[in-house]
Amino acid sequence: MLFRKLYLQAAGVSLSLWILGLHVWTASASVEPLTYLPHDLQSYFNTCHGCGDLTEQTGELAYWHVMQAYVNKFAENNPSLSESELSYFHETLAHSFAPYRSHRSKRQVAAPRVRKEIRAMTDAERVRYFNALNQLKTNTSLRPNVYDALAAFHQGANVQRAHFGPAFPGWHRLYLWILETFLRQQDPQVTIPYWASHLDGEMTTPTSSVLFSDAFFGPGFGLPITGPFRTWPQINPNTVFTRNLAAGTQLFTVAGINAILRRRRNRDILVPTAPADSNFELQHGGAHVFIGGTMNNLNAAARDPIFFSHHAFVDQIWERFRLNQRAAGIPTATDYPWDPNDPRIRASHNPNLTAGFTTVGSPFNSFRQIDGFSDDFFQLVQYEQVPSCATGCAGSRYLRCNTATNRCVSRSTAEVRAAGINVDTQPGLIPAGRKKRQAVQRNYEVCDRNWFLHDVNVNSMSLASPDDLRNTYTNSWSYIPVKIITKRPTDYIDFQKFSAYGSHVNGVNKQPELTQFGTQKSYEYCRDHMDAPGKIRIVAYGLNHDAYSEEYVISDNRLAVSESIGVIAVKTPTLASSDVMVAAFDICGRVCRPYCKSEPDTTHNHVFAGAFKVSTESPSMYSASYSDALLSIWETPTDGACPSVNNNLVPLIFFCEYTDHWIWGPNTSPAP
Ligand SMILES: *[C@@H]1O[C@H](CO)[C@@H](O)[C@H](O)[C@H]1NC(C)=O
Numbered sequence: 001m002l003f004r005k006l007y008l009q010a011a012g013v014s015l016s017l018w019i020l021g022l023h024v025w026t027a028s029a030s031v032e033p034l035t036y037l038p039h040d041l042q043s044y045f046n047t048c049h050g051c052g053d054l055t056e057q058t059g060e061l062a063y064w065h066v067m068q069a070y071v072n073k074f075a076e077n078n079p080s081l082s083e084s085e086l087s088y089f090h091e092t093l094a095h096s097f098a099p100y101r102s103h104r105s106k107r108q109v110a111a112p113r114v115r116k117e118i119r120a121m122t123d124a125e126r127v128r129y130f131n132a133l134n135q136l137k138t139n140t141s142l143r144p145n146v147y148d149a150l151a152a153f154h155q156g157a158n159v160q161r162a163h164f165g166p167a168f169p170g171w172h173r174l175y176l177w178i179l180e181t182f183l184r185q186q187d188p189q190v191t192i193p194y195w196a197s198h199l200d201g202e203m204t205t206p207t208s209s210v211l212f213s214d215a216f217f218g219p220g221f222g223l224p225i226t227g228p229f230r231t232w233p234q235i236n237p238n239t240v241f242t243r244n245l246a247a248g249t250q251l252f253t254v255a256g257i258n259a260i261l262r263r264r265r266n267r268d269i270l271v272p273t274a275p276a277d278s279n280f281e282l283q284h285g286g287a288h289v290f291i292g293g294t295m296n297n298l299n300a301a302a303r304d305p306i307f308f309s310h311h312a313f314v315d316q317i318w319e320r321f322r323l324n325q326r327a328a329g330i331p332t333a334t335d336y337p338w339d340p341n342d343p344r345i346r347a348s349h350n351p352n353l354t355a356g357f358t359t360v361g362s363p364f365n366s367f368r369q370i371d372g373f374s375d376d377f378f379q380l381v382q383y384e385q386v387p388s389c390a391t392g393c394a395g396s397r398y399l400r401c402n403t404a405t406n407r408c409v410s411r412s413t414a415e416v417r418a419a420g421i422n423v424d425t426q427p428g429l430i431p432a433g434r435k436k437r438q439a440v441q442r443n444y445e446v447c448d449r450n451w452f453l454h455d456v457n458v459n460s461m462s463l464a465s466p467d468d469l470r471n472t473y474t475n476s477w478s479y480i481p482v483k484i485i486t487k488r489p490t491d492y493i494d495f496q497k498f499s500a501y502g503s504h505v506n507g508v509n510k511q512p513e514l515t516q517f518g519t520q521k522s523y524e525y526c527r528d529h530m531d532a533p534g535k536i537r538i539v540a541y542g543l544n545h546d547a548y549s550e551e552y553v554i555s556d557n558r559l560a561v562s563e564s565i566g567v568i569a570v571k572t573p574t575l576a577s578s579d580v581m582v583a584a585f586d587i588c589g590r591v592c593r594p595y596c597k598s599e600p601d602t603t604h605n606h607v608f609a610g611a612f613k614v615s616t617e618s619p620s621m622y623s624a625s626y627s628d629a630l631l632s633i634w635e636t637p638t639d640g641a642c643p644s645v646n647n648n649l650v651p652l653i654f655f656c657e658y659t660d661h662w663i664w665g666p667n668t669s670p671a672p
């Protein structure tokens with residue numbers, strides 16, 4: 001009785017929802033599957049699928065890549081610089097090239113900028129780098145400050161110039177050069193450290209890496225309230241970044257890098273012509289997804305300084321690739337895979353077009369897409385090798401040699417602390433004026449693995465025309481319950497007894513969907529990262545508006561078959577429907593298959609791509625709060641019988657079968 005009373009108080013909305021559910025269904029409901037994806041989205045999926053199935057690439061990475069291309073249409077372009085800002089910008093860049101230009105005229109030889117793995121730097125070098133970043137963050141020579149102005153180059157039309165095509169490595173090479181040039185104005189000895197993320201990917205628990213201690217990049221969850229960027233939330237709340245580690249653990253792998261390095265032509269590693277196993281841009285997406293939060297959104301990713309270290313590693317890999325090319329006699333500066341007759345290649349990736357850093361007519365309109373492929377960079381920048389066991393992991397206190405693989409791996413924060421090294425403060429870091437924050441002793445070693453934040457993110461990319469959309473959409477969220485059905489992953493090896501796989505009742509396989517192995521996919525990193533409490537990640541992107549949300553559902557990997565309930569957040573529909581695309585993945589990035597009802601009151605028999613519209617039609621199938629949505633599907637009979645879930649009130653079910661099925665097409669949508 002008490003339970004019931006509390007329940008009614010807590011879930012008034014849900015009560016009315018399930019009463020509605022008992023009524024006769026009309027032909028429509030507020031949550032209905034979309035028969036077709038938007039045409040542009042479908043073509044991105046088709047292009048992505050054309051580069052390979054899910055045997056080499058994970059569904060999560062393919063989906064992330066495609067959705068980033070799609071939601072870019074909601075993003076603002078980078079703001080234009082004023083006349084005086086432009087001249088400051090151009091002058092700074094001109095100075096950066098001057099020594100090298102004179103080198104070419106055989107006068108002065110300038111030393112190349114040498115970039116190191118961040119754990120192979122001395123503590124003093126690392127602190128100087130973070131100091132220079134902080135100086136850019138407070139320097140107002142560009143608005144709102146130099147760091148934010150440069151970060152804004154990575155949004156809107158520039159995201160299209162920089163991604164989803166052959167300009168990818170060259171564009172980011174120019175971008176690194178520009179940021180580094182501004183950093184070196186603050187401190188001429190600074191170079192951007194690279195983050196070799198496979199050093200973390202090979203840890204048992206990458207989220208516990210020392211990289212996320214305050215002596216390195218700061219906390220891996222939420223706002224950067226401690227660590228080197230601890231003042232950033234106050235400096236500019238509009239551009240502050242967040243993190244949400246380990247949405248998926250798909251950092252660079254040695255096998256993936258080697259597949260790239262075995263190739264000799266850029267067309268074999270760049271989108272859209274690269275085969276799946278050596279698709280460089282796709283592989284790079286893993287670190288964006290792993291860091292989560294702001295890094296998960298290309299239009300804002302550069303606000304998090306870890307972006308530049310991730311891309312310095314991308315550049316380091318590309319440099320190794322280019323050195324191989326040179327050794328093979330291939331002309332590196334012109335090996336730009338451009339084919340005007342290939343409709344999959346974006347026009348903005350034409351090698352002669354601007355990379356989008358400078359305005360035409362400026363001294364630097366020579367920053368064209370092809371300029372990132374220039375051989376000048378062989379002189380301008382050099383990379384230290386990734387620390388190896390042969391060199392004692394570069395003598396770093398933050399790395400150790402894993403003798404099983406003979407490769408270096410990162411130490412965890414706890415390991416480094418246990419060795420008596422202080423990684424909870426940043427000695428010598430400026431700005432220093434503020435009251436010292438007390439070092440927080442955190443011991444996440446165990447919890448880290450399963451910790452996560454729900455992320456509900458609106459206007460992370462500013463709306464193209466806020467006024468139009470403000471009239472159409474409320475600025476609130478609604479919540480929709482989803483059910484997740486999982487089988488024990490085949491590569492969860494700790495608990496294989498009583499498996500459902502291959503089980504038979506009286507010699508007859510009664511549940512083929514649940515008992516067969518199918519084409520279960522095991523990616524390289526799955527086995528090492530299969531915790532007992534499995535994590536299913538559900539992500540939702542707005543299709544006709546700018547919104548993103550993610551949710552995590554725990555599925556117990558020890559159970560043969562299990563069922564759990566999650567809730568996804570979507571923008572509340574008003575005059576127009578909120579069209580949303582939802583997908584779910586396990587920790588290895590394997591796709592869960594979405595099912596919905598083709599008709600109300602039927603079973604969830606309809607396989608679809610995961611796109612649906614949420615409208616104000618009745619019966620309403622969304623709730624005003626997370627907890628309401630969670631409770632809305634439960635029926636608590638008045639006769640004191642056991643509460644149970646009413647499947648009719650669950651619009652969407654994901655079946656996580658761990659296969660490599662491609663579920664997004666192709667060609668389901670008619671031409672517009
Ligand atoms: C920004 O940095 C430049 C280069 O160090 C310096 O000349 C300028 O005075 C700084 N501007 C501000 C407003 O601090």
Ligand SMILES: *[C@@H]1O[C@H](CO)[C@@H](O)[C@H](O)[C@H]1NC(C)=O
Pocket residue numbers: 338350351352
């Ligand atoms: C780019 O410009 C060069 C020099 O004008 C020209 O030779 C080349 O054909 C152009 N490439 C493309 C793809 O337009």
